[in-house]
Amino acid sequence: MQRARTDEAKDERRLSILMASLDEFYEKGFAAARMDDIARRAGLSKAAVYLYFKNKDALFTELLREISSPKLDYIDAFFGRDLSFEEAMNQFAEFLPTVILNSPMPKMLKVMIGESGGHPKLMREFRETVLDRVICAVRTFLERAEARGEIQLIDADLTARLILSPMPMNGMWRILFESDAEAQFDVSRMFKIHALYMIRALSPSGDLHAS
Amino acid sequence: MQRARTDEAKDERRLSILMASLDEFYEKGFAAARMDDIARRAGLSKAAVYLYFKNKDALFTELLREISSPKLDYIDAFFGRDLSFEEAMNQFAEFLPTVILNSPMPKMLKVMIGESGGHPKLMREFRETVLDRVICAVRTFLERAEARGEIQLIDADLTARLILSPMPMNGMWRILFESDAEAQFDVSRMFKIHALYMIRALSPSGDLHAS
């Protein structure tokens, strides 16, 4: 195999080890994933992996940081735009299924859930840098829509979480039943229906009891 | 320690080993949980655990079956009653937070997710015996409410899943951030708001586009 002599080649190699480890951690879990298998999947020897990462824990930590970092600018940009609530819900319904179906999110979710007891600091970091930002962006968007008189809601933070709740649901369903043909349902259609329901639920034409 | 001589005492001992294993599997994951730790947690030696369970895999299998078995009659009874949709949503909002906060469900969920790659048959079994029944019960209930003209919906199966989606979301949140004080929010209030939104979303007074 070609050696990674340049900085660019080293970065590529590092990333390919990270991606190999994601696959192994996803299939086996952190503890049962073997460094030798990760190395083979990346086309290297086990000892070569240790040239790039101090140990298994460091590999895991850097994997989670690598995966969660690039998504945030897009989320901010999405919710920073001046869309109507209805338009935003519809575009959301187009975008979110792609995260479930075409991104490493379900894999990452499984790896994190499985290992949450062993790395509480990492979990907290992930919440602060990713999840809280997403929830805050949705909440801020909801508050603006409400201020425009476009919607009526009870609690912007909890509503943001409810709007997002099909994401973890679908992520977990995928983790548990990815290879179970009978378990499959139309994820895109579900998000469309969810968007419709949220539009109706938050329509300002009715009486919402704040309890 | 007192020996389990009678059948009843043996059942108790077996159950206490199962519960000890749930705690260890929850904290450490299946692979990293040690049989010696499980035994100590149950107040026994490791070899004694092997008097009750063939091996670690058998312990895991029997744990999952034990935990998921008793809940189903209650669900059937809940949705078999002749409640109005609104009444059912409100009672649902009372009941579901207790599952998140006071039952082993989040622990079980984490253990299953972490180990889903290793036991696909068990995952499928759990879906068939538990999840599909819950979803089907909600769906049947929705169809009846719709037939009474009480609600208007697009797809009963997907709507049932959307009604249930705060459950996995809250379960996941609890798994990841149980000990993270800043992450906490009012679970009961969220379910109440969700019930209100679903009542409004499914109210038959508007126009739902079936796409």
Add this chain to the structure above:
DNA sequence: CATAAATAACTAACCAGTCAGTTAGTTAAT
């Protein structure tokens, strides 16, 4: 009733295999 025998429940110690991390040697690239 007291005591011995029987036995199932239990355990400390053992064993073979596994694996993360390391080392001494190899090799591709400059």
Add this chain to the structure above:
DNA sequence: ATTAACTAACTGACTGGTTAGTTATTTATG
């Protein structure tokens, strides 16, 4: 020729499962 990237082999710690021995409890006996 040099050297950094890489690897096969090694090492020590660990663990699931097993075994030989111990012991608590029940049953049998005088």
